[in-house]
Amino acid sequence: MTLAPEQPVHDLAPDTAAELIDLVGAVREHATRLIVDLSTAPSAVRVRAGDVLVELEWQSAAPVAPDHPAPTAHSSTPATANAPAGPVPPDTRAAGPPGERTIAAPSVGTFYRSPEPGAPPFVAEGDLVAPGRQVGIVEVMKLMIPVHADRAGRIARFLVDDNEPVEYGQPLVALDAAAE
Amino acid sequence: MTLAPEQPVHDLAPDTAAELIDLVGAVREHATRLIVDLSTAPSAVRVRAGDVLVELEWQSAAPVAPDHPAPTAHSSTPATANAPAGPVPPDTRAAGPPGERTIAAPSVGTFYRSPEPGAPPFVAEGDLVAPGRQVGIVEVMKLMIPVHADRAGRIARFLVDDNEPVEYGQPLVALDAAAE
């Protein structure tokens, strides 16, 4: 196989059966969601939490068509409760190469790259930016909300055109964080 | 197999039988759901929770026909379409040691060990029987349906008392087929 020998778990205190029943449900659920959330089918999966283990393997790289829970297109981002003022976790809808980070829309609204029509953009592709540097504006009902870089890096590319509507959390700018 | 040998878990306190029964039910249930939730059949599955382990593997890309996630107590028997006249696949409700086969009720009704009240039983525990040997009667609405051994073997024990109601498919007699 492929499902390799499993090491014993020595250090955990014995669970009660009721706790284990809850736990195995949660682990199984997470294993399913894990598979469902992947766009490429794995050949083996192992999820362990304490004394609970779920393992699966597939003989060939058959496509694991995720059945259910039937997620919408944007299911894979963990939901968070950050306020718009804080850093917004971007959707993974437009996920780029590893090492690349994105700056997300702080509000539903319209994205602008410049402070006003005709003015030069806040930043251009290739620019190095410091944390806190303004890279755009999202306008919602005449309210201008600045978009800041939340880390240092190089502007890899814009993911949204100027004057384009965006949703909350939508990735606006790809930032090459490694290029600092 | 592909499921590699699993190491024993040493450090857990022994559970009570009742807890283990609950737990094995839950683990089996989750294993079934796990399979049901995937549209591509895995070739191996392992679910462990504490001292309880459920492992399955399939030799080929055989159709994993998971029945459904909330089985009743008698979920593990594959359903078949045999007529009562033919051999009845027994429920595994009273499954005995390996090598032991059971003879199942050909009808819902009342099980009798003897041809009539006071008469000696058709067979006794320990008897060697040939295929086709009558071992009892199931009466349904005054209709007497003979129960025959479908293979040779030694009568290991009766699983149902004389004059007891039985359901269709219920195991009546354990037969030690190896003792032929």
Added chain:
Amino acid sequence: MFSTVLIANRGEIALRVARTCKELDLRVVAVHSTEDRDSAVVRFADEAVQIGPAAARHSYLSVPAIVEAALRTGADAVHPGYGFLSEDPVLAEECAANGIVFIGPPPGVIERLGDKTAARALMHEAGLPLLPGSLHALGTADEALAVADSIGYPVIIKAAAGGGGRGLRVVPEPGAFARAYQETRAQAQTLFGDGRVYVERYLGSARHVEIQILCDAYGNGVHLGERDCSVQRRHQKLVEEAPAPALPDGLAERMGESAVRGALAAGYVGAGTFEFLVAPDGSFSFMEVNCRIQVEHPVTEMVTGIDLVREQIRVAARARLAFTQDDVAVRGVAIECRLNAEDPRRDFAPAPGVLTRFEPPGGPFVRVDTHGYPGYRVPAVYDSLLAKLIVWAPDRPAAIARMQRALDEFHITGPGVHTTAAFLREVIDHPLFRHAKHDTAFVAQFLAADPHDPGGSV
């Protein structure tokens, strides 16, 4: 009232009956085949007995197994649902012989009305209009041909022991009669063990309109209005509604009065259905009586507010009808769609399997009667009816809009599983249906012009 009811059926109707039993505080015994051991009604019931293998003739059609199960579980009544043994006088008699109440008409009534020629003769005597045809089973082919010639073509040959759309043959002209006659007789013998047939005029364009009746054991009878079941494929109903749309004024009332008169003449007790054909000229003709609860009973329940299974149980327990004809008021419009586990793209071939996703619709004025649930394995060996979706609204356009919404909301998927939901959506959307201009030929015409059935086999 009874203490325990055994439900001698499976699928959605077994669960439907069990629900009302629970509401009446009755203990519920389910019987099931090996195939159905994980079924919804088994999970719902207080007790379940495995009575036989998957093959229905040794389980759901086995009178001894069912009576045995009733006796051992202390059931004092048996509800037969529809299909299976619901119109079998033998089960009714065996129940009576063992001190168990059969929830249905007396065995003699079932037997007489089950013989379609006897039923025709009886209803003729009671003054109900019939289509021109024979009042008795026919003898030789020559004798039958003479009857057909006197009726005028097209005619339809029907099995005396038939019903439910089986054992029928339409004959367009005299030259085709002899062969069709022999074939129908042979088929009737095979299907029903009874080769007797009769002939009546065939209406190419007609509405199937039926009257729900309810009679107690004291000679009281009422009707609960009519249902239109004209949306049929190969004589199988797909969509039903109450009341029947666009009938001439007063027609439904006249049909209702006729049905009650016929039922009382037959000594009927329980819930029953009088099936009629309504011709384009507005005349109606008696077809047959169904001595059971019908698949489509919910549309009547939705417009009258009356739980028909509850009333069946009450009158079987010798209660008097709790209401008179004047108390029965029809409010609004109800439509039912039958969702079958079939593939419309493969000529409605059964498409059973495990339901990996099963999410029925909900919200205002939507009712779902189903034995399906997430993870349920739809067996291949039984009828393909998986769910009945019923909606109510104050008027027919609103009911159609609601049905469209509810059909769109019904999510059923699984490996190999198909349903008729999308097909029904197209039927409901069709201008002929929307404008209530459809008749019993509607679906065949629709399919002939539609890619669902590329072979054009209808």
Added chain:
Amino acid sequence: MFSTVLIANRGEIALRVARTCKELDLRVVAVHSTEDRDSAVVRFADEAVQIGPAAARHSYLSVPAIVEAALRTGADAVHPGYGFLSEDPVLAEECAANGIVFIGPPPGVIERLGDKTAARALMHEAGLPLLPGSLHALGTADEALAVADSIGYPVIIKAAAGGGGRGLRVVPEPGAFARAYQETRAQAQTLFGDGRVYVERYLGSARHVEIQILCDAYGNGVHLGERDCSVQRRHQKLVEEAPAPALPDGLAERMGESAVRGALAAGYVGAGTFEFLVAPDGSFSFMEVNCRIQVEHPVTEMVTGIDLVREQIRVAARARLAFTQDDVAVRGVAIECRLNAEDPRRDFAPAPGVLTRFEPPGGPFVRVDTHGYPGYRVPAVYDSLLAKLIVWAPDRPAAIARMQRALDEFHITGPGVHTTAAFLREVIDHPLFRHAKHDTAFVAQFLAADPHDPGGSV
């Protein structure tokens, strides 16, 4: 009529509104937080816009985000549901300023009726009976104490900007008044940003009975009968029914006429609810007006056959009421139970999580309004209402039996998930409820004597 409706809400009510929009052939836009991106209404809608993070104040409570979403999706109307911004005049005004119809009363009406003291004064003028109390917000503690003393104890102190059971304090005797007064003012300031409070007599034993009204933009108003919402825990409704059981003859009619008179006096347009208390002597007193669709609106729909959301949308689109008071007929009895994702054994603490099993009941006269589905993750950050189970029957005992059956059929499980279903079953089974002898103190008494709440915190 509109072309596109944006639903500025989440959970079951968002789906409920979306269903009726679909039936009216309207395009549906859902807005959602990051937390709700997989919600039922998002799956159901034609278009969905993510308007903010999980925290409601930056998503479902953000007027700019909602109006922005409406403008960009071409929505010509916004339905606010209940809770969130449903009674916020600012959203109504912003919609109007941007050419979007707010489906609810005019902003000025919302504002006036939202001020509970102003509403009391207005209804007093319209001739509605009030409990003895202040007609205006109170000033100093001494002044308030004098009012309370003149009313007689017990009294209840309420926030002028409150409603929905929040910002209340009962004062049993004069010595406790000063402290309670300060606390309620401080709490009102915190909760509503408005520290104004008023005082009225507190009825220890009373029924909560409310009238559903519906008014068009042309001065026509009708009531759709009453609902009894006396089964409450800490001022939160748990079980509602229509009609109210065991009211004195003619009382409901008098309350209905009063509510319509009050609504027309206020210039009301849309669907609204007049809440009353009914004292043991049969007298009734106006409490407040809710300028929104209520959680419990389905029981009214079930007995009248009228889709309230449809009528809300119609009158918002300037249609005239399609029926008069005489056309409104109440048939049978409907009961609603609110299934919350809460653990009754841990003082009703929220118990959210993933629903590994979610199988709603079905069959005759059962309605389920829920956003739940198998695999849905109930978020921890919002209201715990998971499903409304509504049943209808011709009479109250049958409706109670049906509710018992349907509650038993509702299967909801998941790691860490608990619901109030079993608790509601006990409430429904209780002799006080069965005999309609319960009042608003019923649940507290029931819990005090029951192991659900071992701490006896109620």
